[in-house]
Amino acid sequence: MSRSRRRIGDHADAECESRSTRRAQSHVVGIALLLGITAVSLAGLTATVGTVVESNTAGVDAERVAADLDDALAPVESTGYHRGVVSYTDGRLHTVERTVRVLNASGEVRAVDAGGVVWEHGDHRVAFVAGAVVRGPPGNAVMDADPPLATAPGTVVVGVAALGDATFAYAGGGRVPLSTRTSHERTAHSDDEWRVAVETTTPRPWHAYFESHGATTTTRDFDGDGTDSVVAAFPGERTLHLVLHRLDLEAGR
Template sequence: MRRAQSNVVSVALLLGTVMLSLAGLTASVGLVVDSNTATADATRVSTDMERALSPVESTGVHRGRISFSEGTLETAERELRILDESGVVRTVRVDSLCFKSGSRRVTYVAGGIVRGTNGSARMYSQPPITTSRDGGVLVVGAAKLNASERVVTSKTGTSAHVWTNVTHARTTLGNGTYRVAIETEATGAWRRHFERQNATTTIRDFDGDGIPSVVAKYPGRRFAYLVVHDMRMEVR
């Protein structure tokens, strides 16, 4: 009788261990599926943003679509500044369009797309800011969303339709030494981008709103232009 009871207890313990293992495996599979879905969304959104928001190549009305299975798509106030020896000479409210799903983010600001998690991010698509390495000419393209605040949320899959009506305006800033400041939460990705352009970078909060700006200082004197690409974006 004791041996039979012992066998029953052993079988019960074994079944309990198996059930715990299966529960752990199910949870792990669930996490992997969620992670893969979020990664696929980030990849798709990055590509869609690049296609839908291409103001340098576009003039007039353009329509695009940004698709994702779960997350939020929202605008936020952001500014681009150009500084010379005396301080800020131009401020453009460029704003941002940000996709969030868990810890993953894809953010469009000033014509650049940054993709990554809360802990790290990288430049997916470069902004239209061009310069020679040591001097000469600096062209600052400011992609301006010019959109009313809008939030699109989905937990079952959606497509946000994006309309833009693009115009361009160029301003000559003249010869001098210049810095360009981009307001962004993804400071690491923007610093690395500017440093690859031979600029030195610092961090500064110009307006005290808690959102820092990456300030890129270009070496040498150069003739600068500001080109504002006004998109007048609508998201539906």
């Protein structure tokens, strides 16, 4: 065999070996890319599943907290000593300052420091204010338990639950006992054009509730603290009965 033929053969063998090497490298790179994409996909799936599970858990917590607050505080049903427990997996349970005002055609007749209890976890929220339980964040909340309000021709009965001087905040999951000593005070006010204003960060369900009882509603920040009140005006002159449910709330694990 001539030298030229041997060189041609050697060159062909080298080219074949180079192609095989490139193919092997391509396979390795492809597998590496596939493994990387799979890892990223699994990480994203794990994060998505974790978020869904956490959201579902918080939603279950919200329903439980709403029921627990309604049972534990029970401003109308209880008199004297009463005790309940609020349970949740995670979140923060704390008190807030809220005022309920009674107004007539001349202006403010009475302001009640009602206070409130709020549980929050992410986008989930439950609030007890003035005897009502509202579930959901601002803009997407619903009335879970109605406030103690009654209307009849020529009469409106407004019940307000006042929590006293209770101040607390609990973070994380657990069971928080709530104890109350409840008394009731009733005062009657003569015929007038009556309005009731409830301070709240979730105004939508309050608007809907008052309007379902024949009132017209507006919104106003009475004290300039950034928290609006839903103002319900009842048509015509009526006798107003204000029932103040004093709960004197205490909390402790």
